[in-house]
Amino acid sequence: MRTSIRVNNDLSDEELTQLVLAAEAVGVDQVWISHDLMLRSAPVLVGALAARTERIQLGIGIMNPYTVHPTEIAMVAATAQEISGGRFLLGLGAGAIDFLAWAGLERRRPMTTTRQSVAALRALLGHDDVSEEDLPDWWGESSFLRFAIPRPVPVYVGAMGPQMRRLAGRVADGALPLLSRPEMFTEARGDVLAGVHDSGRDAARFDLPACVWVSLGDRAEARRVMAEKLAYYGPSLSEVQLAPAGLEPADFQPAADLARAGDLDAAVALIDDRMLSLGIAGSPDEVTARCLELRALGAEHISFGPPLGPDPATAIELLGREVIPALRAAR
Template structure:
């Protein structure tokens, strides 16, 4: 069982470094850092983390081709691969409509934009299975990095809807689908495998993390930590992501309004029990139970997302002591 951790780029660098160092010590395989708008720069953080770690793999999850051109994303990825000694992975998707709106950008033709960007990125980042007809219109004979990637960079798609998941199976090296509830992993996996079959690709080479949010700790404090994250991000979730949980983006409107104004105390008042079911909250034993469910559904990579707990370092220590060993020792 492969284990990864996902963290937001809202953490100060010294706190992030402590968390990543603890993850490396806890035998976590990979850490993903988000690149959400108007927070810290994930590419800068990747360079710093690569210099201060030895084994753990690093990823940006996600960048989008609206705020940064595909060629510049490729520059970031190839450089991160070089400075990390081949430990880097790149996540790409269309991004959230309201986040892009903060920069005055429209989320135009997301499927086409992501397809063209991911195809070009894989061509630039050392993959040789790209058909010339699939490359975007701007591609030319000059479209190549002036320094060769030290090794091909895996490119993942942040996929929430079924069409994007099938696209990931057709063209990407992995996907990062956030699970609104564990029993959806089978449906998500089926969409991915549909795309893999369409493109006649090897499913064994495709990485599909079961991406869940966890908050480990004393229940009230763990609930509060998760509620703050849901208040900030809930409104940006896609309708496809929320529908299986009986939720809509508009349900998070009031919480989001207060969270983005800095009033988390008021924001969490609008996070109800239905919303809390989007994550696993409570003890390590409850996390193990949820993850073993995922394993039964075929998951071979579990990715734990923020907030991890009211004290992320303490939560990570608990995951390392009990959850990770339990998952790795469980019979497939």
């Protein structure tokens, strides 16, 4: 049973270091740092964390091949692997259309671009099972790093839809599917395993975290923090993601309008229990119970994502003291 936390790159170096050190102290296996545009640089943050931590694996989730060429992403990944002593993990995805538009970029051929970029990255980063047919047109005899790394860098795909999840299973070492409802893990796992089967590789070597939103702490406060997240983020979820909960993006628009106008109390009041079911929010007992349901669905790695709780540092302490031991004891 593996665990990880996901944190946003809007945190300061001091805030991030505090959370990651807390996660390492309670036995969390991995930390993933987002690399959203116009915020802090995840590669720089990972470099700082590599010098301050000893055991925990450090991942960037995710970079994209539109703002940075795969060869430069490979340079980042290989250098991070070197300075961390082999603890680095690379997440790659097609990127969000809205974010790319901030930089005047189009997301062209996302499936093909992701497939070719993952293949190129894995080939550059020490993997010897890359299919030549997946490599991009620019690949050639000079496509190799000019320095050695301690071990191959695992490459994960940030996969939301079924096609991208299946692609991740076929070409990558892991996937990072954000589950808009925890119960969607069964569907996500089926898509990924279908891709692994297509590739003929060993499914036991593929890392598939069940990536969920978690808000842990005092029940009322934890639910409010989750409601604030959903008030802002809900309209951006796709119809496919929301349909299993009987929701659609428009259901969140009134709350989003209020939140953006600064009336957060009114926005939170519009987030009902059905909407809150998109994440896991509540006391340690409530969070443990929902996560045990994920274990029963076959999850062998649970990834806890922001907001984490009213006080993220306290939430990580509670994860380590109450939630994670219960998950590891489950069979």
